[in-house]
Amino acid sequence: MNLFKDIEHLIRLAVVIVVLLLVFVVLRVAVVPHSFGEYGHYRGDAIQEVAARPISFAGHAVCEDCHTDVVDQKKLGKHVVVSCEACHGAQARHVEDPGSVKPAKLDTAILCARCHEANSAKPKGFPQVATADHSAGLACDTCHQPHRPKIETAAKNEAGGRK
Numbered sequence: 001m002n003l004f005k006d007i008e009h010l011i012r013l014a015v016v017i018v019v020l021l022l023v024f025v026v027l028r029v030a031v032v033p034h035s036f037g038e039y040g041h042y043r044g045d046a047i048q049e050v051a052a053r054p055i056s057f058a059g060h061a062v063c064e065d066c067h068t069d070v071v072d073q074k075k076l077g078k079h080v081v082v083s084c085e086a087c088h089g090a091q092a093r094h095v096e097d098p099g100s101v102k103p104a105k106l107d108t109a110i111l112c113a114r115c116h117e118a119n120s121a122k123p124k125g126f127p128q129v130a131t132a133d134h135s136a137g138l139a140c141d142t143c144h145q146p147h148r149p150k151i152e153t154a155a156k157n158e159a160g161g162r163k
């Protein structure tokens with residue numbers, strides 16, 4: 001009997017721990033979404049939810065079917081490696097209804113600088129310019145054709161041999 005008397009405080013502690021564990025289990029069941037862990041450490045339902053979102057990018061292959069003139073230009077220059085929607089943005093809605101949904105006009109001062117603004121962190125071989133000095137405030141497509149950006153020598157002289 002003496003023995004039990006001495007461990008009474010331990011029993012009380014054990015009761016508290018069991019109650020806390022129960023609270024934890026009840027909260028966990030209430031709070032964790034039911035599909036959690038179905039496939040991995042995330043909600044299984046998230047897959048269907050993401051898949052149900054409207055598609056916003058169409059992919060360059062579908063653009064190229066209609067805009068063959070742009071493809072012909074593009075393949076002559078280094079922008080052949082840049083996909084249509086990297087510049088024009090997500091255009092799935094334009095593809096569905098080209099007659100009424102037109103891609104927005106691009107602001108080349110923002111667009112071209114996004115890739116070509118000079119930065120010492122970029123690889124040396126990547127074409128880059130300090131846009132403010134280089135373009136003297138003119139839109140980039142005043143001199144460069146966006147789909148085939150290299151300026152040939154004759155035009156270069158016209159543009160004052162800027163670099």
Ligand code: HEC
Pocket residue numbers: 058059060062063064065066067084085088091092094095098099102103104105
């Ligand atoms: C089913 C054919 C078709 C497909 C596919 C298509 N387009 Fe077009 N696109 C058109 C037509 C038609 C016009 C309007 C031409 C016009 O009015 O001069 C147009 C116009 C444009 C314009 C110019 C808008 C303007 O200001 O006049 C851009 C930029 C463009 N498309 C980009 C794209 C991109 C990027 C894709 C691929 C994601 C794409 N298009 C896919 C038919 C298509």
Ligand code: HEC
Pocket residue numbers: 060063064067070071074079082083084085086087088104105106107108111141146147
């Ligand atoms: C490096 C960026 C860039 C890429 C890549 C690009 N475009 Fe453009 N595109 C432009 C800019 C800038 C304009 C001129 C401004 C505007 O119309 O918004 C333009 C204009 C156009 C136009 C309307 C006038 C014209 O020149 O025919 C069409 C159509 C077009 N692009 C389609 C395409 C398609 C299709 C692709 C992929 C095959 C493509 N573009 C890839 C930047 C780009």
Ligand code: HEC
Pocket residue numbers: 077078079081082086087108111112113114115116125126127140141144145146149150151
């Ligand atoms: C999404 C990134 C991207 C955007 C936006 C972009 N470019 Fe480019 N540009 C490239 C890549 C990639 C190359 C090829 C680099 C290489 O081959 O070393 C390139 C090459 C060039 C070159 C060198 C061409 C040559 O033959 O030497 C010029 C000039 C150029 N771009 C101008 C422009 C202009 C003007 C715009 C805006 C209309 C623009 N770029 C928008 C990625 C981009």
Ligand code: HEC
Pocket residue numbers: 108109112113116117126127128129131132134135136138139140141142143144149150151152155156159160161162163
């Ligand atoms: C007044 C005409 C003019 C304007 C405006 C202009 N450029 Fe250029 N750019 C040139 C000429 C000329 C060259 C040298 C020939 C070439 O490489 O195509 C050049 C070269 C380039 C190059 C290649 C640099 C290299 O090291 O190979 C890039 C990138 C470039 N320009 C981007 C731009 C961007 C971005 C804009 C807009 C902010 C712009 N340019 C506006 C005339 C112009």
